[in-house]
Amino acid sequence: MTTVDELARRTHEAFGRVRSDLEDLVRIPSVSSPAFDQAHVRASAEAVAALLRDAGMPQVDVLEVELPDGGKGRPAVVAHRPGPDGAPTVLLYAHHDVQPPGDPAGWTSDPFEPTQRGERLYGRGAADDKAGIMAHVGALRVLGDELAVGVTVFVEGEEEIGSPTFTPFLQAYRDRLEADVIVVADSSNWKVGVPALTTSLRGLVDCEVEVRVLGHAVHSGMFGGPVLDAVTLMSRLVATLHDDNGDVAVAGLASRDEADVDYPEDQFRSDAAGWTATASPAPARSPPACGRKPAFSVIRPRRRPRRGRRAPATATSPLFVVQRRDQAGHSAVTASSTGPPNIPEWTACPSTRTSTSQSTRPRSDVVRAGTPTFQLLESATTMTSASRRSR
Numbered sequence: 038m039t040t041v042d043e044l045a046r047r048t049h050e051a052f053g054r055v056r057s058d059l060e061d062l063v064r065i066p067s068v069s070s071p072a073f074d075q076a077h078v079r080a081s082a083e084a085v086a087a088l089l090r091d092a093g094m095p096q097v098d099v100l101e102v103e104l105p106d107g108g109k110g111r112p113a114v115v116a117h118r119p120g121p122d123g124a125p126t127v128l129l130y131a132h133h134d135v136q137p138p139g140d141p142a143g144w145t146s147d148p149f150e151p152t153q154r155g156e157r158l159y160g161r162g163a164a165d166d167k168a169g170i171m172a173h174v175g176a177l178r179v180l181g182d183e184l185a186v187g188v189t190v191f192v193e194g195e196e197e198i199g200s201p202t203f204t205p206f207l208q209a210y211r212d213r214l215e216a217d218v219i220v221v222a223d224s225s226n227w228k229v230g231v232p233a234l235t236t237s238l239r240g241l242v243d244c245e246v247e248v249r250v251l252g253h254a255v256h257s258g259m260f261g262g263p264v265l266d267a268v269t270l271m272s273r274l275v276a277t278l279h280d281d282n283g284d285v286a287v288a289g290l291a292s293r294d295e296a297d298v299d300y301p302e303d304q305f306r307s308d309a310a311g312w313t314a315t316a317s318p319a320p321a322r323s324p325p326a327c328g329r330k331p332a333f334s335v336i337r338p339r340r341r342p343r344r345g346r347r348a349p350a351t352a353t354s355p356l357f358v359v360q361r362r363d364q365a366g367h368s369a370v371t372a373s374s375t376g377p378p379n380i381p382e383w384t385a386c387p388s389t390r391t392s393t394s395q396s397t398r399p400r401s402d403v404v405r406a407g408t409p410t411f412q413l414l415e416s417a418t419t420m421t422s423a424s425r426r427s428r
């Protein structure tokens with residue numbers, strides 16, 4: 038049986054080639070956003086396929102699914118190597134597409150020319166997630182023929198745009214992706230120099246919400262006060278999502294006990310790009326809690342006035358989102374495609390009838406979906422095990 042020392046020696050030996058192959062992948066600008074040339078995404082899929090063939094995977098294909106509207110998903114790479122009879126199959130996941138490079142002025146070196154500064158390799162995808170691909174490829178190289186399991190590798194090409202064809206892809210290639218356990222190489226290091234396993238991640242649900250207000254503008258000198266504008270209403274709605282401690286105040290989302298890991302607050306602040314904000318009291322967002330509790334993120338709020346009107350727009354989407362708050366201050370958001378029965382559209386908005394004592398009464402706020410405004414993230418667990426006692 039191969040010893041840990043022997044594996045460490047082989048890993049050390051393999052590292053130079055793993056790194057140079059990573060650099061070659063980073064040089065392919067595989068931005069999956071439709072505004073960019075998708076030939077590069079195809080090229081990176083082919084490059085990943087070649088690496089997997091070279092690593093001894095006998096069956097390697099670049100696959101995509103067609104959508105009913107004729108559109109196609111981004112190319113994914115699926116590879117398989119059978120194990121001994123009756124052995125379980127391990128699926129290794131990563132993605133080969135990357136985010137757009139953004140403003141060139143924000144880079145100190147070419148985003149698609151990997152550059153070492155200090156002990157870090159900089160370049161778009163050098164970490165997320167071409168390093169994940171090379172972690173899998175490196176493991177296959179090091180373990181060679183000694184694997185006692187079947188291995189399937191799935192490297193998708195559209196993770197950074199929300200995997201729009203993920204579901205049809207899984208349906209189309211269900212048999213080829215069947216596995217007993219999945220290893221995802223697409224998350225951060227717990228800490229430099231400390232080996233760790235991420236055992237679960239927060240899931241994500243998002244929705245678009247548009248506040249419905251008046252059909253036309255009214256004079257604020259006459260109607261201002263009792264009639265609130267859309268931005269104010271949205272601000273009030275967003276404010277109900279958290280309590281005064283900064284905890285999410287939406288009932289029904291799962292939380293877990295604090296993780297048994299050592300993550301000092303100053304380290305957390307440093308990792309969060311020098312975060313010093315004090316808007317949230319520390320206990321609610323203390324580092325161990327941030328992966329164990331649900332979170333609401335509000336992204337891309339925008340005001341879109343109707344053409345020729347000063348009043349913010351009404352919505353056209355058929356989806357209603359109804360938000361309620363109970364006496365204890367908990368709020369819940371539910372969606373309905375038929376609208377809020379018995380709730381007149383604009384009288385249901387908070388404080389549109391009266392400006393006093395609304396906050397102590399149960400109430401319903403009605404908004405309609407339409408523009409991206411809310412992103413709901415529901416939590417599970419984060420780091421455990423290996424990182425715990427390693428200091």
Ligand SMILES: [Zn+2]
Nearest residue numbers: 165166196223
């Ligand atoms: Zn990623």
